[in-house]
Amino acid sequence: MLTESNFKSERASCREIVDAGAYYIGVVKAGETFRIVDIEGNQAADTLFFNASNTSERYSAMDTIREQGNVYLTTDSELRSNKNNVMLKVVADTCGRHDTLGGACSTESNTVRYDLEKRCMHACRDSWMLAIAENPGYGISKRDISHNINFFMNVPITTEGGLTFEDGISAPGKYIELRAEIDVIVLISNCPQLNNPCNGYNPTPVEFLVWAAP
Amino acid sequence: MSKYIRSIDYSTELVTGSHWSLKVRRGTVMRLSDAFGGANIGMLFYNPENLLERYSAPDTLKCQHTFKLTRGNCLYSDMGRIFASIVEDSLGWHETVSGNSHASHIEEKWGERDYQQDLNDWKQNGHDAFLVELAKYGLNQTDLAANVNWFSKVMVSNEGAMQLEQNYSHAGSHVTLRFEMDTLVLLHTCPHPLDTAASYPQKKVKIELGQAHTLNDDDYCLNFRPENGRGFQNNALHHIGSGI
Numbered sequence: 001m002l003t004e005s006n007f008k009s010e011r012a013s014c015r016e017i018v019d020a021g022a023y024y025i026g027v028v029k030a031g032e033t034f035r036i037v038d039i040e041g042n043q044a045a046d047t048l049f050f051n052a053s054n055t056s057e058r059y060s061a062m063d064t065i066r067e068q069g070n071v072y073l074t075t076d077s078e079l080r081s082n083k084n085n086v087m088l089k090v091v092a093d094t095c096g097r098h099d100t101l102g103g104a105c106s107t108e109s110n111t112v113r114y115d116l117e118k119r120c121m122h123a124c125r126d127s128w129m130l131a132i133a134e135n136p137g138y139g140i141s142k143r144d145i146s147h148n149i150n151f152f153m154n155v156p157i158t159t160e161g162g163l164t165f166e167d168g169i170s171a172p173g174k175y176i177e178l179r180a181e182i183d184v185i186v187l188i189s190n191c192p193q194l195n196n197p198c199n200g201y202n203p204t205p206v207e208f209l210v211w212a213a214p
Numbered sequence: 215m216s217k218y219i220r221s222i223d224y225s226t227e228l229v230t231g232s233h234w235s236l237k238v239r240r241g242t243v244m245r246l247s248d249a250f251g252g253a254n255i256g257m258l259f260y261n262p263e264n265l266l267e268r269y270s271a272p273d274t275l276k277c278q279h280t281f282k283l284t285r286g287n288c289l290y291s292d293m294g295r296i297f298a299s300i301v302e303d304s305l306g307w308h309e310t311v312s313g314n315s316h317a318s319h320i321e322e323k324w325g326e327r328d329y330q331q332d333l334n335d336w337k338q339n340g341h342d343a344f345l346v347e348l349a350k351y352g353l354n355q356t357d358l359a360a361n362v363n364w365f366s367k368v369m370v371s372n373e374g375a376m377q378l379e380q381n382y383s384h385a386g387s388h389v390t391l392r393f394e395m396d397t398l399v400l401l402h403t404c405p406h407p408l409d410t411a412a413s414y415p416q417k418k419v420k421i422e423l424g425q426a427h428t429l430n431d432d433d434y435c436l437n438f439r440p441e442n443g444r445g446f447q448n449n450a451l452h453h454i455g456s457g458i
Contacts, residue, residue, distance in 0.1 A: 056356045061272075062313030065376065066407055071311070072374040082355055084316050097374075101281075101311060103272020108294030112277045112445045142266050143356045157370040161282035161307060163275050 001075040005092035005177050007033065007211050014210040018045075020203030021122050021192035023131040025138065027052050028180045031213030033091060036188070037175040038152045039207055042168035042200035044191040045151040046104040046124040049079065049087055052183035055139050057081045061100040061147040071157055073098040073149060079178070087184055092177035095170045099155040102165065104128070104148050105193045114195045127189035138185055150191075151176055153198050167197045215424070218301040218392060219243050222424040230417045231336065233343035233402040235350060237262050238393050240453075243301070243426045247388040248365050249418040252381045254406040255364040256314055256340045259289060259297040260398040265353060267293045271310040271360035277441045281370065283308040283362065286438030288394070288445055295452055296445045297397045299435035301426075302390035305383060307367040310360060312376070314340030315407040324414040337414045343402035351398065364389055365419075366406045378408035392426045392435075394449050 009015070012035075018024045020043065028034050036045050051057035063080040065071045073079075074097055079088040103109075106125035110118050125145065132140045152170035157163055190206050191199055215221060220243075227249070228234065238244065246255055261267035270292040278287055285303040288296040317327060320339045329336040340361075348357055365383035368376050405415050429436065436446050 056354065058356075060313070062311055062360045066312045069376050070374040071370050071376060082358055084318065101272060102276050103270065106273075106292065106294075108292070108448075109270075109273045109277060109290075111294050111448060112273070112290065112441050116444055116447055147270075147272055147360050155276075157281045157374070159369060159371065161280060161369075163279055163281040165276070 002094060002096050003075040003092045004094060005035065007035065007177070009209060011211065012209040013212050016208045017205050018188060018190045018208055019205045020190050020199070021127065022190055023127040024186065024188040024208050025131045025135050026186055028184050028186055028210060030180050030182050032210055033177055033179045034186065034208065034210045035175050035177040036151055037173065037207040037209070038095070038170045039172065040204035041170055041172040041174065043170070043204050043206055044153040044193070044198045045206050046189040046191050047149045047151055048128070048145065048187045050140060050144065050185040050187070051081065051087065052185050055144055055185065057083050057085070058144060058146065059087060059149070065100060071101060073100055086181050088178045088180050090176060091179045095152055095174040095176060097154065097169060098176060099150040099153040100148070101157070101163065102150055102153060102155040104189065105191065110195065118195070121194065122192040124189035124191050128187060131187055140185070150198070165196050165198055168200060216302065218390060218427055219245065220425040220427050222422045224423040225420060227418055227420050228403045230403050230405065230415050231338035233347050235347040235398065235400045237396065237398050238423070240393055240395050241426050242393045243390055243424050244393070245388060245390045245422040246364055247386065247420040248383045249385065249420060251383055251385040251387070252415060253383060253403065253417040253419045254366050254409070255419055256344065256402045256404060257362045257364060258344065258359060258400040259291070261291060262396055262398045265351060265357065267291050268357065268359050269297060274310065277445070278439050283310055286435055288435055288442050289362070290445060294445065294448045296394045296449050298391040298393045300389060301392045301435060302388070305365065305387050305389065307382070308362060308364050308389065309366050309368040310362045312363060312368055312407055313360060314344060315404055316341045319407055320414070338404055340402050340404035340407065343404050344400060347400040363406055368408065378406055380410060394446070395452060
């Protein structure tokens, strides 16, 4: 469902550009709202969430889609943890549909999907590995890296049980906004994938903005 | 036995609400059968040499451009390797995105779990069943990934709405896995989390273990998708120097 936000960019408490192939990691407090903007369009932002006070509780795609009875994320979606608790809520969405089934790219899955000799191309999971290695204070390890959300990515499921990566339905300036229900660690890999249309074969920056609780 | 099964060397039956785990060697077949119809088996896979390597539902689905699992599909780890391939399937659709029932689901639908009162008929849930099996290997909820739900079909509408087809699996339905590397298997027979049956299901599954026939170049799973050929190449690299 398409919904716009009343938050003004100039009032944000934090604004950060995340280039393709780079990561963002930070804490969003309960009650704060954050936005991810697809600045140039057709860009996947591969995102994980952790309970900031207990990182073994994390975003769970299966609990989220099962409880809402729908595989796509949009306005009013409640993002749930592996303990089936609500962590965040989608409060605005100008794109309309976000994927949480396709997972992130990794150098290993690239070998299967494209070619064994593409094993050294940059991938989202490598960005996450660098993020947790450079930020040990969060206490996140490879064990915690799991099934994520692909904001702005279009992965339609057919009634016959097919699944494909399609051209994005996102466009320049589209955004999604989420309100944290608990303190969460946000870990974003701005996807560097060059082998499929998830970034329109041209990975571009996204913007991350945070607003204090109203 | 069959084109894929050289021998069946062990057989057991599990009623609804059970859980089990075991390490299986490369070249093992595991045949799962639904005795009465309407069963569900939740299953997870780990590399026993490196428990950080685990079943990846998203990689399994996107690598094979599928939402459902059936004959020909391979079950991928998050390291690009194949734990097992689905060599036989009488059903055509098994799902891997709905996760497990939690204690709260069971209580809401069928009443509280109560071993003191119910003994072996206690209403165990899939989430806790996996936590018990995980703990036996030093693992916990951190290591819990999206699992397979064998015998359960969840369809998705064009708008994304999910629906479990109630009683999709009939008595005698079966599916056979052939393990392509040594694998730690965790499983439970708790009800599917979207099951709307009037009472806690009383079902039974048969699990048979045996030896697989040697894989040939014209193998159905190997050739099912070009991606699977590359997945098997990753497995060959994993086994290089082992002499097998």
